[in-house]
Amino acid sequence: MPPQFAIPLSRVESTPRYWSAAASFAGILVLALFLGTLAQLLRPVTIPWIEDHSQSPLAKARAAGIDLVSLDQAKEMVLVGGVLVLDARSLPDFDAGHLPGAVSFPNATRGESYYELAALLQPQQPLLVYCSGKTCDDALQLALFLREQGSLKIHLFVDGFQAWRQAGLPTE
Amino acid sequence: MRPRSSTLWLVLEWSASLLVAAVFLLASVPKIMNPAAFASAVYQMNLLPGVLVNPVAIYLPWIEFVAACALVIAPPARRGALALMGFLLAAFTLALMVNFVRGTAMSCGCFGGTFLETILPSWTAPIRNLVLLGILCIALEASRQRE
Numbered sequence: 001m002p003p004q005f006a007i008p009l010s011r012v013e014s015t016p017r018y019w020s021a022a023a024s025f026a027g028i029l030v031l032a033l034f035l036g037t038l039a040q041l042l043r044p045v046t047i048p049w050i051e052d053h054s055q056s057p058l059a060k061a062r063a064a065g066i067d068l069v070s071l072d073q074a075k076e077m078v079l080v081g082g083v084l085v086l087d088a089r090s091l092p093d094f095d096a097g098h099l100p101g102a103v104s105f106p107n108a109t110r111g112e113s114y115y116e117l118a119a120l121l122q123p124q125q126p127l128l129v130y131c132s133g134k135t136c137d138d139a140l141q142l143a144l145f146l147r148e149q150g151s152l153k154i155h156l157f158v159d160g161f162q163a164w165r166q167a168g169l170p171t172e
Numbered sequence: 173m174r175p176r177s178s179t180l181w182l183v184l185e186w187s188a189s190l191l192v193a194a195v196f197l198l199a200s201v202p203k204i205m206n207p208a209a210f211a212s213a214v215y216q217m218n219l220l221p222g223v224l225v226n227p228v229a230i231y232l233p234w235i236e237f238v239a240a241c242a243l244v245i246a247p248p249a250r251r252g253a254l255a256l257m258g259f260l261l262a263a264f265t266l267a268l269m270v271n272f273v274r275g276t277a278m279s280c281g282c283f284g285g286t287f288l289e290t291i292l293p294s295w296t297a298p299i300r301n302l303v304l305l306g307i308l309c310i311a312l313e314a315s316r317q318r319e
Contacts, residue, residue, distance in 0.1 A: 017251075017319075020248070020251070020252075021251035021252045021255055022252065023252065024242065024246075024248070024249035024250075024251060024252020024253060025252035025253075025255050025256050026252075027249065027252065028235070028238050028239050028242050028249065028252060028253055028256055029235065029256070031238050032231060032234040032235040032237070032238040032239075033231060033234075035234045035237075035238065036230050036231040036233075036234040036235075039204070039230075039234070040230055046207060046230075047207050047208050047211050047226050047229065047230070048226060049226060049227065049230070050223055050226055050227070051211070051222075051225065051226050052222065053211075053215045053222050053225055054222060056212070056215065058212070058215065058216060059215075062218075070294060071289075071294070072293050072294045072295075134209070134212045134216075135208075135212070158216070166286060166287065167287055167289070168287045
C-alpha cells in the first residue's frame with residue numbers, strides 16, 4: 001500500500017515553485033525601488049517627492065466646473081468642425097505652430113482679442129480653448145474670462161499643444 | 173511527441189514573454205524620461221491621494237522597466253515578473269474603467285504621452301490591457317507546462 005501523506009505530494013512539490021515566484025516578485029520590486037530612488041537622487045532636474053497638485057491648472061479647472069476634454073475628444077472636435085478653436089498662447093508661439101483652424105487669442109491680451117473677435121463669440125458658440133500643455137494656466141484663465149463674458153459652451157483641452165504635436169496630429 | 177510538445181511550449185513562452193516585455197519597455201521608458209508628465213497623468217486620473225501621486229510617478233515606471241527586463245534576461249525570475257505585470261495590468265485596467273465610467277477627460281498616460289497612445293482611441297486602452305493580460309497568461313501557462 002502506498003504511504004498516505006497529510007498534504008498531497010503534488011502540492012508539496014509545487015511549493016518551492018511558488019516561493020521562487022514570490023521571491024522574484026519581491027526582488028523586482030526591491031530593485032525597481034532602488035533604481036527609482038537612485039534616478040531621483042542623481043537626476044539634475046526632477047519632480048519633488050511630494051507635490052501639492054491641488055493648485056495645478058487642471059485642479060483649478062475641475063474646481064471651477066470648466067468642461068475638460070482629452071486629446072481624443074479634442075481631435076474629434078477639430079476634425080468634425082463647428083467648434084471655434086482658441087489658442088491662448090502668445091502670438092509668437094501661435095505663429096510657430098497651432099491646431100488646424102485655431103484662432104490666436106492670447107490670454108495676456110484677452111481684452112483686446114475679445115473686442116476683435118466679439119462677432120464670433122456668441123453665447124451658444126462651442127469654444128475649444130488650449131495653451132501649451134497641462135502646466136500652463138493661460139487656457140484656463142481665458143476660459144474663465146470667456147465664461148464671464150457670457151460664453152456657455154467652453155471646453156478646455158487640458159493636454160494642450162504639446163500633446164497634440166507629440167501625437168503627430170496635423171498643425172498649421 | 174513529448175519533445176515536440178515541449179518545443180511548442182518553449183516557443184509560446186518566449187514569444188508571449190517578448191511581446192509583453194516589449195510593450196512594458198515601450199510604456200516605461202518615456203515615463204522614466206519625463207516623470208513630470210506622468211505625474212500629471214496620474215493626478216488627472218483622480219484616484220490617488222495627492223501625497224501618493226509623485227511617488228507613484230517616480231517608482232511605477234521603474235517597476236514596469238525592471239519587470240520587463242527580468243522577463244527577457246532572467247528566465248528563472250519569469251514567473252514572478254509575469255505575476256507582477258499581471259497585477260499591474262489588472263490595476264491599470266480597473267483605473268481606466270473607473271475613469272471611463274466617471275467620464276473623466278484624460279489621456280491614459282500609459283505610454284508617457286508618446287504617439288503610441290494615439291494609435292488607437294483611448295477608450296480601447298482597457299481592451300488592449302485585457303488582451304495583454306491574456307498573452308501574459310499564455311506565457312505563464314507555457315512556463316508551467318514546460319516543467
